Amino acid sequence: MDSIKVFAPGTVANVACGFDVIGLALDAPGDEMIIRRSEVPGVRISAVHGADLPLEASRNVAGVAVQALLQKLEDPKAGFEIEIFKNIHPGSGIGSSAASSAGAVVGVNLLLGEPFSRKQLVRFAMEGERLASGAAHADNVAPAILGGFTLVRSYRPLDITALHTPKDLWVTVIHPQIEVKTSDAREILKQKVLMTDAIRQWGNVGALVAGLYQENYDLISRSLEDVIVEPIRSILIPAFHELKLRCKEAGALGGGISGSGPSVFMLSKGEESARKVADTMNQVYAPLGVDYKIYVSQINTEGVKVIG
Amino acid sequence: MDSIKVFAPGTVANVACGFDVIGLALDAPGDEMIIRRSEVPGVRISAVHGADLPLEASRNVAGVAVQALLQKLEDPKAGFEIEIFKNIHPGSGIGSSAASSAGAVVGVNLLLGEPFSRKQLVRFAMEGERLASGAAHADNVAPAILGGFTLVRSYRPLDITALHTPKDLWVTVIHPQIEVKTSDAREILKQKVLMTDAIRQWGNVGALVAGLYQENYDLISRSLEDVIVEPIRSILIPAFHELKLRCKEAGALGGGISGSGPSVFMLSKGEESARKVADTMNQVYAPLGVDYKIYVSQINTEGVKVIG
Structure with a gap:
């Protein structure tokens, strides 16, 4: 070859x-x-x-x-x-x-x-x-x-x-075409965090991993919570809180900032829900005057794939 | 009834x-x-x-x-x-x-x-x-x-x-019969922790949960690490660091302070290893002049049980 x-x-x-x-x-x-x-x-x-x-x-x-x-x-x-x-x-x-x-x-x-x-x-x-x-x-x-x-x-x-990756888990991603530098996104983070927040975060991490193995979509949903980084970094992303709220109302399990942004991801159970979330993202972003792209995708369980 | x-x-x-x-x-x-x-x-x-x-x-x-x-x-x-x-x-x-x-x-x-x-x-x-x-x-x-x-x-x-609880997981617990008040143990904790330590801790929590589901004893072992509480609370427990080191040398997967102490627990793969760890605990504690008890136990997967 x-x-x-x-x-x-x-x-x-x-x-x-x-x-x-x-x-x-x-x-x-x-x-x-x-x-x-x-x-x-x-x-x-x-x-x-x-x-x-x-x-x-x-x-x-x-x-x-x-x-x-x-x-x-x-x-x-x-x-x-x-x-x-x-x-x-x-x-x-x-x-x-x-x-x-x-x-x-x-x-x-x-x-x-x-x-x-x-x-x-x-x-x-x-x-x-x-x-x-x-x-x-x-x-x-x-x-x-x-x-x-x-x-x-x-x-x-x-x-x-x-x-473990549950079969029916889908992702909707919106990429607002603005620039957020990884270095800026890192700089605004605090060097120390409250012990109570840290405990809440690792409770959520443990529950998210358990939810993935149990294929328990409700538990996954409840544990998709970031009390440490999202409250700070979300200020860099236009209409973040409205976007997240509306997506969850539309049926998303939850989500957050993808990487250090500006993209935002939402997880859903099933393709239909993921597409509804995409529609909602459109509704929230269309009036903002920011260019954006939206992707709907299953979780890729193979990683890099040979296609030819 | x-x-x-x-x-x-x-x-x-x-x-x-x-x-x-x-x-x-x-x-x-x-x-x-x-x-x-x-x-x-x-x-x-x-x-x-x-x-x-x-x-x-x-x-x-x-x-x-x-x-x-x-x-x-x-x-x-x-x-x-x-x-x-x-x-x-x-x-x-x-x-x-x-x-x-x-x-x-x-x-x-x-x-x-x-x-x-x-x-x-x-x-x-x-x-x-x-x-x-x-x-x-x-x-x-x-x-x-x-x-x-x-x-x-x-x-x-x-x-x-x-x-999920892997079948072959055993616990060895030593209870040094000294008094550690929960309120004291809580008071010495810091209210803020380093972000880097918090991230390491939730990486370990995620890995511990994954290790339990995967029945991956090596991963469980590597993730039994507490960089936040143990370094502070371990000062309340006689010979904690020697005890932990010697138990791990004897084959324990890892462990730490049980609750807010003074008991210390170690996890092992299999009963034989758990009993070796008990022997080691004995060797470390016998010369100290502190009363203690040691327990070797499988993980109880049923919780409270009817026995009559």
Whole structure:
């Protein structure tokens, strides 16, 4: 096999109470990438369609992620060329850089005959995240590679576990096309939090994980509550509180800010409910004079997928 | 049925990272209680064996819990007499008051033909906890009544869920017979915690719950970490750090302070490991000149049980 085409999913990190630890993968939007073996050792980005991103491998997240993989491979001859079709807007808060990093390492690994497990690939893709945001975080690349819901328990040592994903769980995402810088979103967070809030948050995290395993949609709904980060970051997102309230009235289980925003996600039981939530998002955002996109998607339980 | 004998289990609250939210039930130690129907309306405590506790119903946790139940029943004629055989030392940190409250309401409910579900009974037993500690907490009465591991997501509204309990999980508990007042143990806690510590804690809570559902003993082991409460409260417990270190060297998955102490619990995979941990606890505590008791127990997945 000399070339492969993969779908690299968008992802929602910071799933409500699960700030910095719980993420999930989407079926839409996602990038597509064609990865070809090359006679020239190393990695080159041959083209990026749909976004203005660097072609120089050491400045491109996909390039950096594959370089990290090739270093561990110790085969000086291995060479790859990557063509990227971006559908996930950079800066949308739905894991644009993670998709490119994840798709690239999964694709290269497949062409190499899978010397690494999917879990091992997470570490390489994290190098792409380091380039994109300055921090090698895993909360987007883990679900992008492993699929479904994932939990990052710890970074030192890196400890990631895939969580059970109920079949009937759908996601509606609205991407208001405004700019929220991850660094700004991080700066406004407090360094200390109230013990009572922290306890409430970890009660919710425990309940969310239990709800996923029990396929208990009511429990999932009740535990989709973030008392620590959302009250602060939501000020960066137009009409956040009305949006959330109206979506829950329309039947959403709950949701919150996707990643560090500006996208907002809502979980629903079933496609019909997820589409109703999309209509509601439209109704709330149409009068605002802000450009936006809305996506309705099942949870992607496979992560990066081969599509050709 | 005019009388019933029940076993009311000891419990471990504040299971490591799960401070204030995760508890578990033990097979040993536990109290026994005989509950008899009576012609006289209301509840009386006929005797307490093995501990010096009030017989006056309104000052006895079992009495208060049953009074709370009878109020909801609205049958002015219902009357019960309770005889309590205490095996769990009051003040041990393994849910002595919770066992009495839980055993009493489960027993009375059974004699009444089960008008209430086990989950509904938790609320009544919490009134016993309010008498014992001033706060109607549920982290001991929930596992005592429901069995296994339980999670208290929220108090307003009360939201409790039973978690999956892996079959081969054992508990070793050491009760150093010193006094640690719950109020003192609570007072030394900080009102604010570092955001980074809080995130680490809820990552561990999520992973512990996932580990229980996955029956993944390694993940359970890695997530039994409390970076917030244990570093402060452990100063109240003789040789805590040596004890924990030696138990883990002996094969324990991990553990921590039981409730607000002074008891310390360790989880193990399998009985053999749990007994080795008990031996190690003995070795550490024997030279200290402190009286202590050690219990080895499987996790009790039934909660309060009928034994006669």
